[in-house]
Amino acid sequence: MLFSIVLLVFFLMSVSIIFHTIKLGISPMPSSSLAYRAIIEWLDNSSSKTIIDLGSGWGNVVIRLARHYPNRHIIGYELSFLPWLTSLILKKTLGLSNLTLHRKNFYHARLPKNSILICYLFPQAMQKINDKLRQETLSVNMLISNNFALPSWQADKTVRINDFYRSYIYCYQLKK
Numbered sequence: 001m002l003f004s005i006v007l008l009v010f011f012l013m014s015v016s017i018i019f020h021t022i023k024l025g026i027s028p029m030p031s032s033s034l035a036y037r038a039i040i041e042w043l044d045n046s047s048s049k050t051i052i053d054l055g056s057g058w059g060n061v062v063i064r065l066a067r068h069y070p071n072r073h074i075i076g077y078e079l080s081f082l083p084w085l086t087s088l089i090l091k092k093t094l095g096l097s098n099l100t101l102h103r104k105n106f107y108h109a110r111l112p113k114n115s116i117l118i119c120y121l122f123p124q125a126m127q128k129i130n131d132k133l134r135q136e137t138l139s140v141n142m143l144i145s146n147n148f149a150l151p152s153w154q155a156d157k158t159v160r161i162n163d164f165y166r167s168y169i170y171c172y173q174l175k176k
């Protein structure tokens with residue numbers, strides 16, 4: 001009986017992740033530690049008080065950011081239920097009051113003024129973000145993207161990390 005319940009829960013969890021992966025076009029795969037380190041180097045040299053992860057997944061990046069920057073407000077948007085729930089449990093367990101997690105589509109979010117965006121998405125999503133930023137560019141200071149470039153912006157800084165894919169991390173200074 002217990003085994004059947006565990007099996008059912010596992011099945012429902014898998015269905016939930018697969019459903020959202022197909023719907024959103026990307027799985028909740030976390031950024032690598034090398035990518036995180038490259039991102040943090042640029043964030044250390046920035047002054048914006050608000051950092052937003054567009055698609056915060058299991059919380060790998062936002063949790064670490066909230067601990068690293070106790071005086072900055074970290075925001076994560078995530079639609080996939082289980083990753084979002086996991087990150088919420090971690091936030092509560094660690095008592096991270098500077099972290100806000102929204103279970104919401106980030107395309108519909110109003111981005112706070114002078115914020116920094118970070119993301120690890122896919123080409124079609126970058127095109128949509130590109131279009132959103134064209135409308136909201138005055139409110140956003142900077143965007144850091146793991147792996148995928150913004151189609152109609154020239155990156156101000158680029159770094160190639162030594163991971164399996166030799167990925168690029170792009171940094172766009174949107175407000176000059």
Ligand SMILES: C[S@@+](CC[C@H](N)C(=O)[O-])C[C@H]1O[C@@H](n2cnc3c(N)ncnc32)[C@H](O)[C@@H]1O
Pocket residue numbers: 020024026027028029030031053054055056057058059060061077078079080083104105106107119120121125146
């Ligand atoms: C590859 S993961 C990156 C996770 C995390 N940012 C990191 O770097 O470790 C991308 C996440 O974006 C989420 N996502 C994709 N489109 C979204 C949308 N429109 N609104 C909210 N979350 C979205 C996916 O569910 C997925 O968990």
